Amino acid sequence: MSAAAVRELWSTDRTVFVRVGASACLHAELRSIVHDDGAGAIVTFEGVTRNVAALEYEAYVEMAAEQLQDIAQRALRETGALRAAIEHVVGTVPLGAPSVMILVSAAHRGPAFTAARRILDELKERAPIWKVEIDGATRTRVAGVVPEVDSA
Amino acid sequence: MADRCGSPEVIVRLFGVLREHAGADDVRVAIKEGDTVLDVLHAVLNRVPSLAGAIDPIDAGRSYAVAMDRTYVSPDTAVRAGSELAIVPPVSGG
Numbered sequence: 001m002s003a004a005a006v007r008e009l010w011s012t013d014r015t016v017f018v019r020v021g022a023s024a025c026l027h028a029e030l031r032s033i034v035h036d037d038g039a040g041a042i043v044t045f046e047g048v049t050r051n052v053a054a055l056e057y058e059a060y061v062e063m064a065a066e067q068l069q070d071i072a073q074r075a076l077r078e079t080g081a082l083r084a085a086i087e088h089v090v091g092t093v094p095l096g097a098p099s100v101m102i103l104v105s106a107a108h109r110g111p112a113f114t115a116a117r118r119i120l121d122e123l124k125e126r127a128p129i130w131k132v133e134i135d136g137a138t139r140t141r142v143a144g145v146v147p148e149v150d151s152a
Numbered sequence: 153m154a155d156r157c158g159s160p161e162v163i164v165r166l167f168g169v170l171r172e173h174a175g176a177d178d179v180r181v182a183i184k185e186g187d188t189v190l191d192v193l194h195a196v197l198n199r200v201p202s203l204a205g206a207i208d209p210i211d212a213g214r215s216y217a218v219a220m221d222r223t224y225v226s227p228d229t230a231v232r233a234g235s236e237l238a239i240v241p242p243v244s245g246g
Binding site: 057059062063064066120125127128129144149 | 165167168169171213214215216217219222223224225226238240241242243244245246
């Protein structure tokens with residue numbers, strides 16, 4: 001497990017907040033972070049453990065937070081959504097509990113859904129995070145994706 | 153960053169299945185002028201032979217990625233002394 005247990009980042013314009021680390025159940029805080037008087041839509045995505053007793057997450061915490069910030073900023077820029085807040089848990093996430101929360105606000109539902117979807121899809125392709133399925137004494141490493149080189 | 157003999161070096165962090173193979177979170181390797189990420193990978197294998205089956209340098213960028221200073225880079229990228237590299241096995245977040 002990474003020694004750097006938690007990394008929190010704000011974008012300089014304060015429209016994107018990212019947290020990678022031990023679970024902090026931040027949903028209420030994330031909800032207030034994406035509040036915007038111009039927002040008519042807030043999309044909340046939760047990824048939760050299914051089918052197995054628990055998932056155990058490991059992360060390159062510092063890099064994962066920076067990658068997620070870049071991903072979210074790009075998603076806002078490309079969709080016109082207003083604000084994004086992301087929490088990804090490191091450590092053990094039991095059945096039914098969330099490992100990732102993505103909240104996006106936008107003037108209308110279209111950009112909010114699109115940006116949230118894009119953030120999740122890119123998180124899965126690029127964020128240096130790994131999971132193992134835990135079922136009794138059985139530990140199964142989940143197959144993953146090799147990230148592509150960052151464009152300059 | 154330099155070792156006790158004053159030679160420039162980089163730290164290479166290991167994650168997931170690679171950390172398990174190596175039995176360590178990171179490894180430090182000496183570098184010389186003009187070394188690339190690929191040279192560092194060969195040096196890592198010399199230091200940690202147990203990674204031989206897991207990170208064939210020829211597969212860099214295909215079966216695993218490499219990051220330098222928290223950016224994904226190609227194997228021919230020149231390394232800078234004091235950099236933090238990471239060998240990134242296939243990611244599975246979310």
